[in-house]
Amino acid sequence: MRSHLLSFTLIAAACAPTACSKPSESSPATATSTSASAANAPSAASPSAPQAAAFAPSMLAAFAALPAPSGALDDKASLGRMLYFEARLSKNHDVSCNSCHKLDGFGVDGQATSEGHKKQHGGRNAPTVFNASLHFRQFWDGRAADVEEQATGPIANPIEMASDEPRVVATLTSMPEYVAAFKKAFPEAKEPISLKNVGVAIGAYERLLVTPGRFDKYLAGDKAALTAAELEGLATFSQTGCPACHAGPTFGGAMYQKIGLVKPWPNAKDEGRFAVTKQDADKLTFKVPSLRNIAKTGPYFHDGATVALADAVRLMARHQLGKELADDEVKRIVTFLEALTATPAPALVAPPALPKSTDKTPKPDPS
Ligand code: HEC
């Protein structure tokens, strides 16, 4: 699994100092395109309607195929799948990972901000768990290193699942099936049931939730996998300068960027990564999200303020690149982004059978 990280790091490194961290310079994709206007972005916003971009194979250089995990559930991932659907990890037995990241709903909940314990809402939109394991950090502000570390966060978060380690350990220890499954998944561990190992098992499962689709088939040489309209859209996406930040196998997830880089973003309430580092340079800086399955994961942005993908595309061009897109350019980009929709194998995301509570299982607590 770590080999994914390696190839991902190479991609991130390939576009690091020049293109990706400074979108004002041309990305590897736009540099080889025929457009001069793309290379001048974002400072020189062009008022005249640009010509429809023509697809060139060199535009593909900024991207990469997703790895295709075998989908086989080993002992850790199979336990992780149970825990992913396990609402008894929450204080009131009513919230699981799947409540906010629905696996039959592209890994999101379709809400601007999610509902957790006692129907409380946090301030941020739930990103999809599909392909998240490939991101260089987790959360909008990157405060967790990987999916294993991330998974322990919501369980203890008072407005998400509102539990804590003693309660989680007591709950899982009360059901013999879980005791056996943890022993099998962590044969070396003295005390297999811990919050950390819950995270490790869920992380192992999440690493299988990768969604290669038609775009990856195209990269692998199947020229019929994308339509002419989708390739035209890819050309507009590239020529506009989007791959400066949205590149690699997940079209994002490889760097932090300021929201409103060229034109200030209206909502400056959430200061993003600044809350983690307290560095001025990190004010309003967020992890660039993945665009895989983006047509299915709205509402958009860290605050979920934008519902239509076309609006999100227009706002990105304006605020990140200083460009006003014409309606047909927005439409072309959306057509391309829709081609990034794909799901994991149905058997992998089907809810598993969960063990029955025993009289030792802590009772639901609505307080
Ligand atoms: C109450 C809703 C809720 C629950 C329950 C929840 N999450 Fe989340 N999840 C969110 C929100 C909101 C964020 C973004 C928070 C942030 O960035 O500060 C998030 C972020 C994530 C991310 C980061 C993805 C990325 O691209 O950075 C992953 C992975 C994830 N959650 C997995 C899980 C797992 C695994 C569980 C169960 C242990 C879980 N979540 C439970 C709402 C929820």
Ligand code: HEC
């Ligand atoms: C300078 C870097 C940068 C450029 C260039 C850029 N983006 Fe973004 N993009 C971001 C960041 C950062 C976010 C997250 C912003 C937030 O929510 O705070 C984002 C978010 C998005 C989202 C919402 C994702 C989600 O899950 O909510 C979409 C859609 C998107 N970008 C599309 C595009 C398109 C299309 C282009 C080209 C027109 C583009 N972006 C150009 C950095 C960039």
